[in-house]
Amino acid sequence: MDPIEPVRPFRWDLARGDRLGSLVDGHDTAPAYLDELTDCAAKVLARSADGDLFFVGRSPDSLFDLLSGALSDAPHQDRLDQLPLSLYGLDGQGLDPAERTQLRANLTASGLSPERLARRRRPVVLVDLVLHGSTFTNLHRHLRDWIEDERASWSVIRTKLRYVGITARGKTSPNTWRWQQHEDWVRELPASAVRNVSIPMWLWRYLGNDQPKTALSFRRTRWADPDVTVPRHDEGARAALAEAVAVYRHGRTTAARSRIHRVLTGEPAFREPWLRDLARTLRPR
Known part of the structure; x- marks a missing residue:
C-alpha cells in the first residue's frame, strides 16, 4: 500500500507581508481587541511550561x-x-478507517506521532478556544488510541502533553463550571498539564464564531482534499489576511512586547528561569 500523503491547508507567511501585494489592498484594519489579545497571548506563554505551542x-x-x-x-x-484541524463535537468522533489513517498522516507531518511525542525534549502544548472541551477530548482520545496501536510508552508521552484552554471569562466562585473537571481523560495527565486562560466573552465569541478566517474549517471531509493547499482569494479571505497581518505587525511593536513583558512578570511561573529568560528577550531595548 502506498503511503498516505499528508494534507495541510495553505496559509500565507505573514513575516513576508511586503510580498502580499494587492491581496490586502483596501482592507487596512486596526483591530479593537489588541490589548486583550496581547494579555491572553502573554498568559498562554507563561502557562506553557517551556513547551512548544501548537494552536x-x-x-x-x-x-x-x-x-x-x-x-x-x-x-x-x-x-x-x-495545527490545522477541526474535531469539534460529534464531527470529531466515529472516524472510519480512511479518515483515521489520514488524520494520523496529517498529525505525523506536524510532528505529533507517538514516536515523535515520546522522543520530544520539550512538551507539546495544545492551545484552543474551549467551550465544553470537545475538540481537546476528541484529539486526546485519537492520540491515546494511536499510542496504544503503536504500543508506544504512554508513561513517557503523558509527561509531554499539555493543554491550554482559552475560556470565556465569567464570575469566579467555588461553583464555577470548569470544563476540565468534567473530562475523565484529564486525570490521565499530570496535575498541571491542563491550564486555562480566560478572556472577555465578547472577544471569545469574536475569535471563535465571527472573525473572518483565511482558510475553510479543516473538517474530516477536507483532511485528504488537495484543494485546501491552494490559497483563497475571495473577499472574505482577503479581509482575514489583512486582519492577520495587522495582528502580526502589532506583535512586533515595542508597545506589544512591553505589554507581554509586563504580564509575564505578574505570572506565578515568572519565578522559573525559562520564563525570565523569555521575558528578557521581549524587554524594550
Whole structure:
C-alpha cells in the first residue's frame, strides 16, 4: 500500500507581508481587541511550561499571529506552530478507517506521532478556544488510541502533553463550571498539564464564531482534499489576511512586547528561569 500523503491547508507567511501585494489592498484594519489579545497571548506563554505551542484549528489564529510577531527576533520563534484541524463535537468522533489513517498522516507531518511525542525534549502544548472541551477530548482520545496501536510508552508521552484552554471569562466562585473537571481523560495527565486562560466573552465569541478566517474549517471531509493547499482569494479571505497581518505587525511593536513583558512578570511561573529568560528577550531595548 502506498503511503498516505499528508494534507495541510495553505496559509500565507505573514513575516513576508511586503510580498502580499494587492491581496490586502483596501482592507487596512486596526483591530479593537489588541490589548486583550496581547494579555491572553502573554498568559498562554507563561502557562506553557517551556513547551512548544501548537494552536489548534482556526479559532486561535490571532494568538499565533501576535506571538509570531512578538517573538520574531527571539530564540523562541521556532516554538510556535499551527495545527490545522477541526474535531469539534460529534464531527470529531466515529472516524472510519480512511479518515483515521489520514488524520494520523496529517498529525505525523506536524510532528505529533507517538514516536515523535515520546522522543520530544520539550512538551507539546495544545492551545484552543474551549467551550465544553470537545475538540481537546476528541484529539486526546485519537492520540491515546494511536499510542496504544503503536504500543508506544504512554508513561513517557503523558509527561509531554499539555493543554491550554482559552475560556470565556465569567464570575469566579467555588461553583464555577470548569470544563476540565468534567473530562475523565484529564486525570490521565499530570496535575498541571491542563491550564486555562480566560478572556472577555465578547472577544471569545469574536475569535471563535465571527472573525473572518483565511482558510475553510479543516473538517474530516477536507483532511485528504488537495484543494485546501491552494490559497483563497475571495473577499472574505482577503479581509482575514489583512486582519492577520495587522495582528502580526502589532506583535512586533515595542508597545506589544512591553505589554507581554509586563504580564509575564505578574505570572506565578515568572519565578522559573525559562520564563525570565523569555521575558528578557521581549524587554524594550
